[in-house]
Amino acid sequence: MILRGVLDEGVVQTFAERVGLQDLGEPENRDATTSRGWKVDDGLELHYGWDARSGRGFLQVLGDNQADAEEIARAIEEHFLPLSYDQLLSMFRNADSPQNRAQATLLVGLGQPPSFDQDFFDCILDALGDFNRDIREAGLFAASHRVTTGMVPIIKVMAAGDPDDDVRDIAEMLLEICQEEGMA
Secondary structure: OEOOOOOOHHHHHHHHHHOOOEEOOOOEEEOOEEEEEEEEEOOEEEEEEEEOOOOEEEEEEEEOOHHHHHHHHHHHHHHHOOEOHHHHHHHHHOOOOHHHHHHHHHHHHHHOOOOOOHHHHHHHHHHHOOOOHHHHHHHHHHHHOOOOHHHHHHHHHHHHHOOOHHHHHHHHHHHHHHHHOOOO
């Protein structure tokens, strides 16, 4: 769930305290993402994250029981009103500049549904094949949230010969991850 505007960790922390969630400890920093979690119930957690590349906060509900996680996610959605899947796709499709398209690409990758979705996949593939290097780079970061085997061929092509050195380097790193996971 991608949060709207400038809802930061403090807003989520206040919400978590108000509804009695147990703090799971100090925030964790990985690459360009910071996250913090709260225990909702046994086997069920709420996580807030900040993605530095997109400049957006996001929420995830993780749980052993899918039905419980979905119930909590619906309640969280009602409270925070995150961007919907349709809104994320619309932002990508209607982007009116390379900068807005790159930003929308990052959000599509970060906010894609938990299971495969053809529309989100197509947006990321479009970004990976864009003529603009910033959009291709955003496409690689978007793909990195959930690489599928259908993305691997274009990532290989980018790693082997993208005209931009930085984009090529990012593609090479992502391809290495794909290889480690047996996808390439």
